[in-house]
Amino acid sequence: MNCREVSKYLNAFADGELETRDNLMVLDHVKLCPACCEKVSLQQQLRQAIRLSAAREQAPAALRARIAGALLAETATTGGEGESAGPPATADPSPPAAGTGPQRVIRLWRYLAPITAVAAVLMFIILSRLHRSGDAVGPGTAFALLDYTDTRPQAIALADRIYRVHSQGLPAAAEDQIPASPGEAARYLSGKIGSTVLWCERLAAAGRSISGTFAGAGVCEFTDDSGRTCRGARLVFRCPTGETISLISVPQLSVMRTLTKAPHDTRDYAILKPSATAEQMTVVAFNCPMGTHFLCAPVDPPTAVALIEPTTLAHATATHQPSATLRGTLLGMIGR
Amino acid sequence: MDDRPQRFEQIAMPHLDDVYRMARRLAGSQVEAEDLVQETFLRAYRAFDGFDLREYGARPWLLKILHNVFYTRAGHEARQPTLLDDAGFDNLAGELDQPDCGSLGAGKVDWEQFDEELKDAVDELAAEYREVLLLWSLEELSYKEIAEVCGIPLGTVMSRLYRARQQISNRLAGYARERGLHGMER
Incomplete structure (x- = not known):
């Protein structure tokens, strides 16, 4: 074969795509032809260069978490039943599921069943707190889109368990992550979160269990900037409107800092008023294009109180334009 | 107990970065890319x-779903119409006989000089060319796998790949000439 004859096969040869016989024929020519040999080399270099140009790109941790949340919700919704028919490539082009989460979720789908009960209790606590607070947080409209009516007894024990984990979840190694003073905390969070209001909630009040349109949950492990991991819960709820609400419960403020780096998670934050009790969790409710999310973290009472700021949700919603339904829900939570 | 979540995590999730990289280069923005990837994995999970696995490796399977999601979202048919110049590979024979004067030519190239230009060159390819090129280079799929992912004949894979490489080579050669780069040993 001469150069002209072999040119048709050079790219496929460079890519290792030729059949044995053709490959040998081209090889015989390339070995003796420096020009064709260099063309082959160039194609291989080009392939390598394109590959290397994108090799540094990795899926953002927030995306991993978002996908994990969506799959988790899918699992809960379908009860573990997947599509069994049809080739995957022609899978139903349904819209993407909503959901988001922390930056780095290592495992999310474990222990689905027990955490389901925890979710019910946590949501009940939040709901009941809002009702008790009356004027402080609005006329009980916080989760008006959700309907919880369950009475599973195991939920109490599980809620207690997660509460204890969280209340003890500030190891010495993580203390440096907690702001040293209320002022520092406020500056820290205002810089990270922007327009925020925080709501502290007592988990110790768990005494009844309810559930409703709960869509799924899992125990998850998060890793913060320093490589520390902690365990939390990711709770997914589905509104009748189709919106997804997630509650992420983690025990370290440092994890919150990590979460705020997620591009979709830093935009809107709704802030609810805290209680001044000793045992409490700070819940940051924030809105993003994929839904409304709640993040729980233990903060000492002075810090929590210091974090109370005038609600600026209107600004946040105006800036990022969540759906009217979602905006109404959030406004209800802060009594607007 | 249904072990689908665990199996999916073991088999599909390790390819998240691969799918993301591909989506990132296909989509116009990071937000769009992330949405593509999420929908891809959701569809994959459902199916x-x-x-x-034995019939269809997890990565090509996921990339095929990504392909369908991308074209569905872009308003294209999942099986795109043949490009006007999308001749089969055999029809390229005459073209291949033409002198390759516009290309980079043969030799050793200092690719670091072309890093950004190379990215731009890839991004500016027609989506159909870009996808094939990326499946070939980034994902290192075989021609046959690319054909299956894109739902096109093998000859079309080869012709698109040829044209994509040619366009990139021409652009990089022009870039080198303009800047007097000497990274190429002619």
Whole structure:
């Protein structure tokens, strides 16, 4: 074969795509032809260069978490039943599921069943707190889109368990992550979160269990900037409107800092008023294009109180334009 | 107990970075890319019980779903119409006989000089060319796998790949000439 004859096969040869016989024929020519040999080399270099140009790109941790949340919700919704028919490539082009989460979720789908009960209790606590607070947080409209009516007894024990984990979840190694003073905390969070209001909630009040349109949950492990991991819960709820609400419960403020780096998670934050009790969790409710999310973290009472700021949700919603339904829900939570 | 979540995590999730990289280069923005990837994995999860790993490797399977999601979202048909110049590979024979004067030519190239230009060159390819090129280079799929992912004949894969490489080579050669780069040993 001469150069002209072999040119048709050079790219496929460079890519290792030729059949044995053709490959040998081209090889015989390339070995003796420096020009064709260099063309082959160039194609291989080009392939390598394109590959290397994108090799540094990795899926953002927030995306991993978002996908994990969506799959988790899918699992809960379908009860573990997947599509069994049809080739995957022609899978139903349904819209993407909503959901988001922390930056780095290592495992999310474990222990689905027990955490389901925890979710019910946590949501009940939040709901009941809002009702008790009356004027402080609005006329009980916080989760008006959700309907919880369950009475599973195991939920109490599980809620207690997660509460204890969280209340003890500030190891010495993580203390440096907690702001040293209320002022520092406020500056820290205002810089990270922007327009925020925080709501502290007592988990110790768990005494009844309810559930409703709960869509799924899992125990998850998060890793913060320093490589520390902690365990939390990711709770997914589905509104009748189709919106997804997630509650992420983690025990370290440092994890919150990590979460705020997620591009979709830093935009809107709704802030609810805290209680001044000793045992409490700070819940940051924030809105993003994929839904409304709640993040729980233990903060000492002075810090929590210091974090109370005038609600600026209107600004946040105006800036990022969540759906009217979602905006109404959030406004209800802060009594607007 | 249904072990689909665990199996999916073991088999599909390790390819998240691969799918993301591909989506990132296909989509116009990071937000769009992330949405593509999320929908891809959601569809894959729904169809996972029907997935045969032995018949179809997990990565090509996921990339095929990404392909369909991308073209569905872009308003294209999942099986795109043949490009006007999308001749089969055999029809390229005459073109291949033409002198390759516009290309980079042969030799050793200092690719670091072309890093950004190379990215731009890839991004500016027609989507159909870009996808094939990326599946070939980034994902290192075989021609046959690319054909299956894109739902096009093998000859079309080869012709698109040829044209994509040619366009990139021409652009990089022009870039080198303009800047007097000497990274190429002619």
